[in-house]
Amino acid sequence: MLQKKKETILRTLRTIVRVMNYLGLALILFILTVYIGIWGALPSKADLTEVSSYKPSQIFDINNELIGIYYLNNRVPVSLDSIPQHVVHALIATEDARFYDHNGVDARSALRVIVKSLALQDASSGGGSTLTQQLAKNMFDRKNLSFLTLPVAKVKEMIIAQRIEKLFTKEQILELYLNAVPFSGNTYGIESASLKYFGKSAIDLTVTEGATLIGTLKATHYYNPQRAPARSTQRRNTVLNQMAKYGFLTVDSLDILKKEALELDFNTYDEQQGVAPHFRENLRQKMVAWCKENSDSDKPFNLYTSGLKIYTTIDLKMQRLAETAAQEHMQKMQSQFESEYPASKAPWRDKKTVESKLKQLKSYQKLKAKGLIESQIIDSLSIKRKMKVYTYDGYKKVRYSTIDSLEHYLRFLNMGMLAINPQDGAVSTWVGGVNFEKFKYGHIESKRQVGSTFKPIVYATALEEGQSPCQYFSAREVSYENYDNWSPSNSDQADYYYQNVSMTGALTRSLNAVSVKILEKTGIEKVIAMGKKLEIKSTLPAVPSLALGTAELSVKELAGAYAAFVNESKPVKPYFLSRIEDSNGKMLEEFKPKNKIKPAFSENTRQTMITMMESVIDKGTGKRLRSTYGVRMDVAGKTGTTQNNKDAWFVAVTPTLVAVTWVGHDDHRIGFRSTRVGQGANAALPIVAKFLRKIERDTSFDTITKTKFKPMSNDVSVAMDCPDLVRDGFLKRLFTNPEKKKTKNFKKKN
Template identity: 50%
Template sequence: MRKIKSKWLRWSLWGIAGLTLAFLLFYWSIYFGLWGHIPGREELGEIVQTEASEVYGQDDELIGKYYLYDRQSIPFDDIPENLINALIATEDFRFYDHSGIDFRSFFRVFFKSILLRDDSSGGGSTITQQLAKNLYKRKNYGRLGIAVNKIREMIIARRIEKVYDKDEILTLYLNTVPFSDNTYGIESASYKFFGKRARLLTIDEAATLVGMLKANYYYNPRLFPDKSQIRRNTVLHQMVKYEYLDKDVYDSLKSVSTELKYTAYTHDEGIAPYFREQVKKEVEAWCKANPDAEGNTYDIYRDGLRIYTTMDTGMQAYAEAAMQEHLSALQEQFEKSYGQRAPWNTDSKVAGEAVKKSPQYLSLQQKGWDEKKIMDSLSKPRKIELFDWKENTISDGSTIDSIKHYLKFLNTGMISVDPHTGAIRTWIGGINYKYFKYDHVRQSKRQVGSTFKPIVYTAALEKGLPPCAYFSPKKVVYEEYDGWSPSNANDKEEEEHVSYSIKYALSRSINTVAVKVLDYAGIPNAIAMAKKMGIVSPLPEVPSLALGTAGISVEEMAGAYTSYVNKGKPVKPYFITRIEDNDGNVLVEFEPENTAKPAFSEHTRQVMLEIMKATVNEGTASRLRYSYKLQNAIAGKTGTTQSNKDGWFVGITPNLVTVTWVGSDDHRIGFRSTSMGQGANSALPVFARFLRKMNQDSTYTRYTAASFPPTYATVMEELNCDNIREDTFLEKIFGNSDVVRKKEIREEKKEKKKKKEGFFKRLFKRKKKDKE
């Protein structure tokens, strides 16, 4: 019997020794890197994490990010104590007592999870081990995977503890750990779920975020609020258990829901997406031209740059809301005006050409496909999501259906600029960045219509035109320009034997007078004035320039109009103030590029501003007063182009210049009527709604309560003349002195007679042909 016992004891000891030796060999094989690289102390001491670059508004509010991984690192001092307490109480309550490995938890996990395959035993990883797992991702080692990865993480954790102190480990962990919705690090998670910096988190918010760490999908408060609340309460209970939280506080919080302020900082969504895209382009260009001290190019997606801009986020939110309110209503009217015969609803030439110009068609054409094969491919139905102002729809449709659908939408561009510095406060490049990537503030150049007229009048005043000059509204023919003869939107604006003051003519946007004023100024002088005012787009040397036939961007127009409230000096709009690295070191600062020399005199500036005040008070923009009841100090100018293709409005207040354009992306599609398409109806309401929202917010009193400086008494006296003046007896006989061309249009009756004769002649020919 003794022999048997001795034999079993001997075999047991040999077995234990064998297992111990096997475990040691297994451990040392991992330690020496046979299962994969194990970082040394030097490597661990130089941990560099990929960080998102951040974009801030003028009030230092985060408005966007550029990233591969949505992570923002913060120092230990910015991590609130209640967050650390929640983390330790839930994930590793012996954190301050071990050196990277909690052996009690380890052996529990080893025997239950690894040997007995019991998942209920928990993870057993310390915060340091979890950090090791986050920094050096697990690999698949088959059946030994759990053992290899756990031991590997233990080795790395011990080395981390020798390189960093406990506070540094907590900082690294909280800057690395993944949260819900593909978010990394506590700062990014705090911004995404609660719209605030981590240091401002409340106890229940901190507990909610810590609760995600157990299973960041299952406990996502956006998707599963009830599950998240249960897990949050578990975290709070753990804080009570380990004396980090009073039970009374726990009792007061456990039944209260934690309110989210969810913000997705994605490329397509969030505030000011068109603006953020322009910022990205500018910063990337700067990074390429300005490498760091070691010659490395900054990476906007990895290096955690901090980009500070001039944008006012509150003002931008009001602008976006104003645009959405107006454009959604205008779109409905626009579609109704076309009815069933709209170009996007039929096999029209416009729709057909739009398909053939689409990226999808051109891509297949480059592959050598013939037209039939391309059209067959583009006609195949599939599930597509279509944008709509009321609600996006997902339905069966083809690529051609999608192209026609988006053909119908009106689009917009809007910008607000501080006229004294050029700082851009708002930027709307289109109605929805996800579906319409083209930016109508900077990329698009559309005919500007009557918004160019003030530049013409400014040039004429600088040449010596008296502020109280009169011009006849009668049409004239410009023989040297192929008999071109501009007309007005309303025949009543071409009264016989009267003349209009330039104040009246510009405030009512009389086309015939604008062309005569251009003739007085001289086309070269008007072009030179436009360039002095910051217009860089090419301008045609033709008399129709007075009517805004030139294509100019919204951004350029805003810069030009700033001169009317900035002592005659135009400013160049800008939007980046400085760029910092991820440590807060300033890499570059940007200053306004403003000219010191005025484009025109103070006298001219005041005359023009008074005329544009009249545009708002009694002219084409007067609905700001009678319809929107705005009492602010406002000057402005409406603009409408030929066939109602483009609607413009420029709103000028003492400290803000806003330019708005509305139209179709396809130049062939315009509004069906002038009443709908004119700038006063299509573009002005966006500005009106925007300003009305600002009026209701005391934050913007600087803008809304500001007054224009007093106008010189001499200027007011010069403008103190009748709007309409009857021609004198001699002018009635010999013609008004403002007639700048010899040949006038004959009576309207004669023209109408010719048109009628032409109609009846064609009709007679048609009938004669039918008889034959």
């Protein structure tokens, strides 16, 4: 009996040994199949070297401050020397205490990990992964192989880890790891994470800040310091405990550090968000084209992996102030715009407008491509579901249909604002719209009718043609028979029935009737020629309404032309790209402004126009700049409002800055209901006014805000010494019917 038991035990043991041998052989064969690439090729030495060198391109402002990043993954690589030692200690103590003792795979836990992965399909088996294995995982995506995905991936990562250890030193592996590892918020690398959560470079991280970031690696979403500060703090303290356990912290310092509060300085460089998103997209398009035309060792540069350093003329601090000013005003402006319309007459709910916009949507076109008829498509797009919509108070959860969402966004006004240095055209601020994520179309280079902001060009041409700033014109309306009895009128026309207005007075009050008369006397072709001298490339229509700004120009074009009024009569071409360097700081290309040397008009004309436009600000259509917003610096400028209140404009000119703003609706069919709300002085001027007031309060901009216009010459002062208005004499008033329009033909000069 005893003998039989012994034989049974022996047979069982032999069976177990045989099974173990088979399992061992199967494991070896499985590892071999992974090694030879049956489950997908393993990366070569060249692959490992190339992937490890991927670097995003960085965008810098005029003061070398980081504006944004172009990346495949949001990471900014830095050398190990630029990472504090305490961050490295936190990483090793928490993730791989035996890092310096293994060759990429920790033999103690490797078998446990493989068995758990193969036998149990346990995703948590990653506890045995070394830093080098984690690096391998981060560098190469896992291929979906159904139930074999996890075991194949684990074996691959072990093999790759050992190859990495042969190629790189331990210090290089730490550098690669800290530059590639994913942190919270889709951010890769310690530098990007540091910039995002603490607003500083990694080298400046404190012990607790570094421990906070390392702590998120266990579960980046769960321990996100912005979304879950309490959990993040708890995890940080665990990291600090580990550092003390392995001798990287003393017990006394541990107790002190664990009591520190979590303080974030959150920033974002995401393409949809962050500072200057419309500008960054415009720059991205230009850089993609540049990369195609330029190469490194016969291989074209890659904007997302070549690590280019792109230096711009943008002033990041000023840009943030401009964006804040725009958001503050546009929120108020949106409310005014919507409140003017009764719900039944709201243009964003107009059936024809909504239907035409609906047909442009991809969702509509997809349903149509499937063969659905119009009514079926409308029914489908009328189904309500949960979604988030943008508002000025943040994103709001709603139950909207696609049509509801379309109407919601169709109500939004938009804007564009550009500020440049008039001496060379360097762009300081670029605000392309109210929200990049929902309104990607930028409004700096798009064209709209410019309204009365074109009048200074007409008046400057008139002065060049010998007209005097003290020449008077009747302010009465005229009906031009050869232009279908077109009759340009002034606002508050009754105030000017018996008035004659000087050029200064007409520009100050933006009188349409007088501006057309000045254009007629000057000659349309002369004004068009002046536009070309001012680097306006857009077509200027050869019609009398040109005086009122029916030409369609861009914000950028107008800014370059207005620069002539403070740049020795020379226009500029706005530019924003300063230089491009490679990842090592080697200059690849430098960009210089390409501006005309020849003045567009005389110095006397320039001085006269600045004085006229100062009058616009001090007592004319732009006086809100001072009376409402309290701007004190020297400013000249011009407001602009187009027909049917579709577009509102304002241009501010200072000795060192030209700022142009447009406000309106992307859809030309939708405009302001009244001039009271839609005029440039109300809809556009406040953005520039708020912006200028903000930089006035910041002493770092004193060189801009405290610079004065040069005084007029004696000749110009004498030439402008006259009242703005001269009333008709008694007899003329007696025998003139002010309400009867004079009829004539508009005379075109050759």
